Amino acid sequence: MNRIKDMMKIFVNVLAGSTISAAIYIQIFYRDEAFQGGELLWQLIIAAFLCSLCKVIPEPKKELSKWRLLLHILLLYIYEITVMLSCAFFFKWIDEDHISSVILFIALVTIVFFLIAAGLYYAGLRETKGLNEKLKRYQNKNEE
C-alpha cells in the first residue's frame, strides 16, 4: 500500500513539475507556433507514470549508510533523467539537432527533480517539528 502511495506521490509531483517545465519550454522554443496541447498532456501523463515506476523496484531492507543513500538518490536521478530524455526523443519534445534545447531540457528535469526532493524534505521537516513537540510532552510526562 505504501509503495502505491509513493508511486502516486511521484506521479503527481512529476506531472505538476513537467507541466510547468513544458509551459516554460514551449514559451521559449515554440513561442510563435500554435499550441497543440491534447497530445502533449497525454505524453506528460505517460512520462509521469514511467517516472513513478521507480518505486516498483524493491528498496534495500538493510539500513543504508549516508554514502549509499546518496548513491541511491543519484541512481534515482539517472533513472528519471533517462525516462524523461527517452520520452523527449520519442515524443519529439526536443529538437535533437539543437544541443541548447537538449541542455535546457536536462536542466529543467534536474530543477524539477531537486524541487520535488526539497519539497519532500520540507514536508518531513514540518512533520518532525510536530513530533519533536510531542516527544517533549512525552518526556515531561514521564518525568512527573
Place this chain on the structure above:
Amino acid sequence: MKIIIEDCRADEEESITIRSKGMDEATLQLIYALKTKSQRIVGISNNKTVMVNPKDIYYFETVDNRVYIYCKENVYEIRKKLYEIEEEFKNTEFYRASKSVIINLNKIKSLSPAFNGRLEALLYNGEKVIISRQFVPALKQKLML
C-alpha cells in the same frame, strides 16, 4: 485505589496481583513502575557482569547477532535477543526504532527527517540513531498523548 497486603507462606513465591477494570494508562504506568523500579538488566563488559538500570540505557542494538546496551558512555553486551527485550519493555519508554535497534524515547534530544521517510534521532549523548520508515507510524502512535 485499595491496597491489600496479604502474608504468604515461606515456600510461596511473592507476587503482586492487580485487579483492574481495564488497562488504562494509570494501570500501565503502575505495572511499568513495578517492573522497572526493581528491574536491572544484566550487562557484560570486559568479562564482568554489570547491573544496568533501564533508565540509564540509551538504546539496544544488534550487531553481528550480538545485542549491546548503549549507555551514556559505556557499552555492555546482553545475552538476550532483541525481540525478548522488546517484549520485556513493552508499554514502556523503549521503542523499536528499526530491525536492529530499540531506543529509549526519554534519551532522544530531537528528531529530524532523513531520506526516504526515515527519521534521524539525535540522542542526549550526541549519538545519532536512524528510525526506519516502517517503524515511524508506531512512534507517532506512541507519542499520541
